[in-house]
Amino acid sequence: MRLQRLAETDRPAVSFTLDGRPMAALEGDSLLTAILTEDTYLRTNEFGDGRRAGFCLMGACQDCWVSVEGSGRVRACSTPITEGMRVSRGTVQP
Amino acid sequence: MSVVIVGAGPAGTRAAEVLIGAGLRPTVIDEAPDNGGRIYQRQPAGFHRVARVLYGFEADKARAIHETFDRLRASIDFRPRTLAWNLRPGLIDTICDGKARAIPFAQTILCTGAMDRVIPLPGWTLPGVFTLGGAQISLKAQGCAIGARVAFLGTGPLLYLVAYQYARAGAHVAAVLDTTAFARKAAQAFGLARGGATFVKGLYYIAWLRAHGVPIAESVTPLAIGGEGQVQSVSWRDARGTTHEVAVDAVALGFGLRPEAQLADLAGVPFDFDPVQHNWVPRKDPSGKTPVAGVFLAGDGSGIRGADLAEAAGARAAWSVLAARGLAVDAGAVARLDAQLAAGAAFRAALERAFPFPAKLAAGMADDTILCRCEAITAGELRAAANETLATLPPPEVNRAKALTRVGMGRCQGRVCGAAAAEVLASTLSCPVEEVGRLRGQPPVKPIPILPAEAA
Ligand SMILES: Cc1cc2nc3c(=O)[nH]c(=O)nc-3n(C[C@H](O)[C@H](O)[C@H](O)COP(=O)(O)OP(=O)(O)OC[C@H]3O[C@@H](n4cnc5c(N)ncnc54)[C@H](O)[C@@H]3O)c2cc1C
Ligand code: FES
Numbered sequence: 119m120r121l122q123r124l125a126e127t128d129r130p131a132v133s134f135t136l137d138g139r140p141m142a143a144l145e146g147d148s149l150l151t152a153i154l155t156e157d158t159y160l161r162t163n164e165f166g167d168g169r170r171a172g173f174c175l176m177g178a179c180q181d182c183w184v185s186v187e188g189s190g191r192v193r194a195c196s197t198p199i200t201e202g203m204r205v206s207r208g209t210v211q212p
Numbered sequence: 213m214s215v216v217i218v219g220a221g222p223a224g225t226r227a228a229e230v231l232i233g234a235g236l237r238p239t240v241i242d243e244a245p246d247n248g249g250r251i252y253q254r255q256p257a258g259f260h261r262v263a264r265v266l267y268g269f270e271a272d273k274a275r276a277i278h279e280t281f282d283r284l285r286a287s288i289d290f291r292p293r294t295l296a297w298n299l300r301p302g303l304i305d306t307i308c309d310g311k312a313r314a315i316p317f318a319q320t321i322l323c324t325g326a327m328d329r330v331i332p333l334p335g336w337t338l339p340g341v342f343t344l345g346g347a348q349i350s351l352k353a354q355g356c357a358i359g360a361r362v363a364f365l366g367t368g369p370l371l372y373l374v375a376y377q378y379a380r381a382g383a384h385v386a387a388v389l390d391t392t393a394f395a396r397k398a399a400q401a402f403g404l405a406r407g408g409a410t411f412v413k414g415l416y417y418i419a420w421l422r423a424h425g426v427p428i429a430e431s432v433t434p435l436a437i438g439g440e441g442q443v444q445s446v447s448w449r450d451a452r453g454t455t456h457e458v459a460v461d462a463v464a465l466g467f468g469l470r471p472e473a474q475l476a477d478l479a480g481v482p483f484d485f486d487p488v489q490h491n492w493v494p495r496k497d498p499s500g501k502t503p504v505a506g507v508f509l510a511g512d513g514s515g516i517r518g519a520d521l522a523e524a525a526g527a528r529a530a531w532s533v534l535a536a537r538g539l540a541v542d543a544g545a546v547a548r549l550d551a552q553l554a555a556g557a558a559f560r561a562a563l564e565r566a567f568p569f570p571a572k573l574a575a576g577m578a579d580d581t582i583l584c585r586c587e588a589i590t591a592g593e594l595r596a597a598a599n600e601t602l603a604t605l606p607p608p609e610v611n612r613a614k615a616l617t618r619v620g621m622g623r624c625q626g627r628v629c630g631a632a633a634a635e636v637l638a639s640t641l642s643c644p645v646e647e648v649g650r651l652r653g654q655p656p657v658k659p660i661p662i663l664p665a666e667a668a
Contacts, residue, residue, distance in 0.1 A: 119340030119359045119442045119461045124381045126259045126355035146256040151354045158442050159339045165588035169441055171339030173585070173628065175346035176250070177243060178327050178472070180623035180659060181585060190661070195346075196243075198256070 119171065121154045134203040143199045150175065150182055150194035153205070160184055160194050161207055214239050214289070215533055216304055216315055218296045218475060219323035221249015222273075222519050223511025223526035225281050227321045230530035232287045234539050239289040239315060241296050241306060247281045249511075250325055250345065251519045253352055254278065266352055268377065269413050273519070298655035299478045302506070307660050319506045319533045322476055323526055324513035326469040329491075329631050331366075331574045335437030336465060337585045344466030348374045357383035359462025363446045365389045365434055368468040368567045369414055375426065375464075376417040385426045386460045389448055391467070391570045393431040429456070433573070437463055468569055469516045470631055474653035476514070479507045485646035488561050489516055490569040491631075492650040498553060499546075500529030501536075508532055516564075521556040524549050574632040575639035583636065584629045586622020591636050594619050598640040609649035613637050623659055626651040 129144040136153060143152030150172050153160055159169035160182050172182035175195045182194040187204035189197075215231055217224045220242040231238045240247075248254040252274040255261065263271040281288075291308060298305035303314045328343035335341070342350070342358050344366060350356045351374075361384050364375040371390060379385045421428060431451040438445040438457075447457040468489075476494035477483070481502045483492045493515040500508045510529040511522035528549040535541050577583065579592030597616040610626075610633060613619060619633050620626030626633065630651045638645040 121350060121354075121356040121358060122360050122383065123356050124351070124383060125261060125265075126255075129258050146258045146354075148354060151350070151356055155356065163337070163585075163588055165586075167337055167582060167585070167588035169339050170337065170585075171442075173341065173346060174327060174343045175349040176327060177658065178624060178627050179343075179585070198245075 213318035216317040220247035223323035223522040226526035326512035328466040340443030347464035477653035574635035
């Protein structure tokens with residue numbers, strides 16, 4: 119699974135890093151969109167159920183947490199991407 | 213002291229409009245970056261799709277809601293990006309950009325909307341499975357489909373609407389899998405026809421999808437979402453007992469909606485089980501007044517009635533607030549709103565009967581299926597706890613089950629698993645689902661960073 123961009127692709131590019139890898143997104147993307155258009159997951163479930171990629175996209179399920187340098191843990195679905203963001207998907211503590 | 217509205221969707225917008233008309237300056241809190249709520253959610257700055265593309269048949273209503281809010285903005289103390297995380301007598305605790313603040317109110321109108329109701333099935337926690345509403349948010353707010361080949365699985369009017377929106381936007385809709393039978397919908401046609409345009413639109417989406425070759429299967433029993441580390445297929449059984457599987461890389465899952473009513477719960481509003489919606493709903497009278505002084509409710513957060521009635525209920529609740537403040541009330545406007553709300557209720561009931569919540573599907577979930585996605589707890593673990601302990605210790609209800617199994621204790625507070633967990637528990641204990649109660653809300657209603665002393 120990758121999110122597929124169907125519209126609004128003429129936005130300025132934003133660069134960020136994911137687990138140290140340089141990545142590109144578009145201005146106005148949520149972190150979730152920025153990551154899932156390029157990769158398949160956001161986090162690893164702490165209770166052994168493998169990888170997760172969010173679920174509700176509306177801030178309710180809490181299954182999209184990632185770490186952003188300087189901001190700590192954030193919900194990827196409700197955090198806009200910004201230039202130079204350093205995002206990591208290390209295991210989140212329960 | 214001020215009136216505080218939580219939620220800037222259709223209900224909150226119309227509530228604010230009435231209050232401002234009476235010379236008040238309401239505070240409006242919304243967690244989202246902008247107003248609009250779910251159905252009329254605004255896209256971020258820098259996106260250019262026109263209302264017609266974003267909102268389809270609802271474009272005029274969306275525009276009207278946005279224009280109303282924009283016109284009133286100067287008269288509102290609008291606080292976007294602000295989560296209302298607790299409600300105490302006369303105070304709403306909020307957090308915005310990491311800053312905590314308790315906002316006092318004389319009256320509050322909670323217009324907190326709804327979220328998808330979900331029934332877990334094997335594989336539902338795989339990357340690539342999203343709620344139906346989530347699939348729609350991805351398209352509306354980000355211009356993205358959730359995958360390259362998407363299946364829509366569940367029931368309810370949103371199932372066909374979102375599938376249609378995806379197909380129209382150029383996404384590949386691999387299948388629409390409805391757990392409801394068409395015959396059931398047709399039997400409700402008389403009641404549905406009262407909904408006029410809404411009914412016709414629903415039929416239009418179905419007809420459009422069929423005409424464009426989108427496979428639609430009804431009366432399905434969902435079996436599993438397959439894949440290693442990500443979604444690769446979805447399988448189901450048809451009414452004749454034949455098993456089918458289709459290759460997909462994403463699934464949108466939803467079985468109707470449930471109110472986001474945690475703040476009403478924290479306020480102490482009692483809840484009743486609504487058998488038609490098959491949801492617990494906070495108690496209010498037709499004017500939006502609750503048994504708790506100063507607390508008013510409107511929109512889908514107080515029971516699922518859809519966007520048009522959310523607007524009417526928002527305005528109606530604001531008139532109740534004005535009455536409570538001893539201000540003048542326009543009896544004509546109130547009578548019109550009451551008539552609209554009463555007429556809408558009949559259509560809504562027909563709609564709920566047309567797309568009933570498949571409670572048996574939830575109750576019959578396999579033991580090894582994950583029920584609580586936060587903490588990966590299976591249906592079998594809940595059943596075991598129910599059998600061993602609960603049956604001997606009355607009352608057998610979900611909050612006790614939660615304490616024993618942690619189902620509903622995860623970070624989502626049971627928003628996702630609560631409805632299905634109650635069905636599993638009720639069927640294990642052989643009692644009606646309303647007897648196992650509902651998961652109570654806890655502050656903070658959503659996880660928040662550790663708070664500064666001021667808010668403690
Ligand atoms: C994801 C989703 C998509 C939907 N799409 C459609 C659709 O396309 N067509 C349709 O007819 N119906 C749709 N619905 C049904 C929808 O609920 C109603 O039609 C309509 O949006 C209800 O309006 P409302 O004002 O009651 O709530 P909403 O429009 O849901 O607005 C509620 C607002 O309250 C805010 N909020 C909630 N809790 C808090 C809190 N604690 N702190 C701060 N802010 C808070 C939310 O951020 C939101 O903006 C959808 C529902 C969902 C959940
Ligand atoms: S995807 Fe559910 S909270 Fe972010």
